[in-house]
Amino acid sequence: MERNIYLSNISLEKAIDMYFERIKDFRLGTEVVKTHEAKGRITAKPVFAKISSPFYNSSAVDGIAVVAKNTFTATDRSPLRLKEGKDYIVVDTGDPIPDEYDAVIMVEDTIKVSEDEVEIIKPAIPWQNIRQMGEDIVEGQLILPQSHRIRPVDIGALIAGGVFDVEVYKRPRVAIIPTGTEIVEPGAHLKIGDIIEFNSRVFAALVEEYGGIPTRFNIVKDDFEKLLETVKKAAEEYDVVLLNAGSSAGREDYSKKVIETLGEVYIHGVAIKPGKPVILGRVLNKPIVGIPGFPVSAFFIMENIVKKLVNFVQGYDIKDKKYIEAQLSKRVMSSSKYLEFVRVKLGYIEGKYIATPIERGAGATMSLVRADGVLEVPEELEGYEKGSVVNINLLKAEDEIKNTILCIGSHDIILDIAADLLAKKGRYNLASAHVGSMGGILALKDKETHFATVHLLDMETGEYNRTYIRKYIPNRKIAIIKFVKRIQGLMVKRGNPLNIHSIEDIAKKGARFVNRQKGSGTRILLDFELKKLGISPRDIKGYEREDYTHISVAAQVAKNNADCGLGVFSAAQIMDLDFIPVANEEYDIVIPVEYLELDGVKKFIEVINSEEFKKELDRLGGYDYSDLGKIIIE
Ligand SMILES: Nc1nc2c(c(=O)[nH]1)N[C@H]1C(S)=C(S)[C@@H](COP(=O)(O)OP(=O)(O)OC[C@H]3O[C@@H](n4cnc5c(N)ncnc54)[C@H](O)[C@@H]3O)O[C@H]1N2
Numbered sequence: 001m002e003r004n005i006y007l008s009n010i011s012l013e014k015a016i017d018m019y020f021e022r023i024k025d026f027r028l029g030t031e032v033v034k035t036h037e038a039k040g041r042i043t044a045k046p047v048f049a050k051i052s053s054p055f056y057n058s059s060a061v062d063g064i065a066v067v068a069k070n071t072f073t074a075t076d077r078s079p080l081r082l083k084e085g086k087d088y089i090v091v092d093t094g095d096p097i098p099d100e101y102d103a104v105i106m107v108e109d110t111i112k113v114s115e116d117e118v119e120i121i122k123p124a125i126p127w128q129n130i131r132q133m134g135e136d137i138v139e140g141q142l143i144l145p146q147s148h149r150i151r152p153v154d155i156g157a158l159i160a161g162g163v164f165d166v167e168v169y170k171r172p173r174v175a176i177i178p179t180g181t182e183i184v185e186p187g188a189h190l191k192i193g194d195i196i197e198f199n200s201r202v203f204a205a206l207v208e209e210y211g212g213i214p215t216r217f218n219i220v221k222d223d224f225e226k227l228l229e230t231v232k233k234a235a236e237e238y239d240v241v242l243l244n245a246g247s248s249a250g251r252e253d254y255s256k257k258v259i260e261t262l263g264e265v266y267i268h269g270v271a272i273k274p275g276k277p278v279i280l281g282r283v284l285n286k287p288i289v290g291i292p293g294f295p296v297s298a299f300f301i302m303e304n305i306v307k308k309l310v311n312f313v314q315g316y317d318i319k320d321k322k323y324i325e326a327q328l329s330k331r332v333m334s335s336s337k338y339l340e341f342v343r344v345k346l347g348y349i350e351g352k353y354i355a356t357p358i359e360r361g362a363g364a365t366m367s368l369v370r371a372d373g374v375l376e377v378p379e380e381l382e383g384y385e386k387g388s389v390v391n392i393n394l395l396k397a398e399d400e401i402k403n404t405i406l407c408i409g410s411h412d413i414i415l416d417i418a419a420d421l422l423a424k425k426g427r428y429n430l431a432s433a434h435v436g437s438m439g440g441i442l443a444l445k446d447k448e449t450h451f452a453t454v455h456l457l458d459m460e461t462g463e464y465n466r467t468y469i470r471k472y473i474p475n476r477k478i479a480i481i482k483f484v485k486r487i488q489g490l491m492v493k494r495g496n497p498l499n500i501h502s503i504e505d506i507a508k509k510g511a512r513f514v515n516r517q518k519g520s521g522t523r524i525l526l527d528f529e530l531k532k533l534g535i536s537p538r539d540i541k542g543y544e545r546e547d548y549t550h551i552s553v554a555a556q557v558a559k560n561n562a563d564c565g566l567g568v569f570s571a572a573q574i575m576d577l578d579f580i581p582v583a584n585e586e587y588d589i590v591i592p593v594e595y596l597e598l599d600g601v602k603k604f605i606e607v608i609n610s611e612e613f614k615k616e617l618d619r620l621g622g623y624d625y626s627d628l629g630k631i632i633i634e
């Protein structure tokens, strides 16, 4: 099988316009459904009221119905006496008002003088406290226009207007076909090279959210004939087809060929990242989208194309993205060839949203789980500078973000444990962005985080953290909340096959090392130890190779991509590695004094002082928490 030749690079907006122009005749038919079951459906025609609401005059209050002109003599000096049956009748809220009456006086404005007599001290104004016929809805009035998505309140208005059935577009039945020889069903016995199939399940859940009816097909291997057969069947039986993976130019990427054979490819390749190899086409007269395999790419195609498509075939133009303004805490570089979707974490600090970009790999499913929003870097830009104010498409509720305490700095698994305990208390969340200790200090300086977790060794004095606070954040009043002392050590494979017992051994034995990024405390510790020992970084194989967390360093060793790395005990334990202690470091929380008063921060401090948290530290091992919770004002 020869490779496909790539790919157009048309903008997302143009691609959608062109595509929808080509498939505009594939709109679905309509059906009539019960109004009370029509939530989320799209009206096929304008809907008019069949009756008025209310369809008779009714009382808006509890009181007495009167004839207004007979009450105008009433004053507080000469109250007017009225007799039931002759001058008034008693009515409750909602009761019909007989034609001969034209006003209602509230019961609290009447003085009862006998069983069937009241006095009033103020005249009634005609039509006061009466809901007149058609006050809400008039017979024949337009209740909903065509191509309107029916909301719960619309259901109320329709029924009140006597419309009990409504004509709506049919919901599209969407076929979802996962493909790939390497793709296996969840629960299958896994061997190297297998990938557990999950995209189709994400698609199905999203399609349902978009208003379609998903059907998931079984996995189809990369076999041209089988793919032809399955796609043909799907196009015959369903309204929209989603063909997952094989969208690219690899030898077994058949999606384009299959669609071309059975129908037409209109567009292959859109200027977005991730997601560029998307295919937009038709088979029979059904829209088909070839969606890239990488889960993050696939998600952005679902959100930016398939969501619109599922609505388009129902005659609806969806424009429901919600944006907020946020300040970028890091520079974002982007290619000027693509509209790029960058996942961000959001924090709310001193009345401003702060956006911190997270991992960018197209395969990083967790980046979607962790993201609060998406920064869309337009095609013509090469990115944004740190500090720029940008629009962020929200993926979470604003309230949830406003109740999030932001921690930027060096990562340790105990932050995740504290986050979990905090979330259990309700209301507040802890979000942490892992940019190393120095990144945390700089974020504090720039007011981009509530607090930072740091372990920065002063190479001159051997003291932790304080030098850096004084040097880099002189403008703010800062407190240190003592957190833990961590044992940092060398992580090596079980059984220590290279027999590494010290930092010196890394150089001596030529072990493949994996380093942490510049600015991280672990990196500084390594440099400190190397300097002490008089070893040059050049003598460490892999010194230039950077990873961003303790766990990912440990994972590199576990997978045999490296022989050793420097990190904390818990990371070694999680990845089942041997651990050779090197130093005890002070991992502290650095926080502006004013934030100690924030309710969420107080709750966080309660959490780290709790017995439950200490129990977790014991369970992990490798932590000394004798100073935990002590607050030192700098
Ligand atoms: N020569 C070039 N190669 C590639 C280019 C390019 O421009 N030139 N673009 C890359 C880009 S960008 C993307 S995106 C991918 C798209 O690849 P495919 O759509 O062909 O997808 P596969 O290779 O079949 O799968 C990729 C990857 O996705 C995961 N996957 C696939 N299906 C599922 C599923 N159902 N559930 C979970 N995960 C799934 C899996 O990890 C696959 O390995 O092409 C690049 N190549």
Ligand code: MOO
Residues within 6 Å of the ligand: 272, 273, 274, 275, 276, 277, 292, 294, 297, 362
């Ligand atoms: O554009 Mo691909 O979709 O980055 O991964």
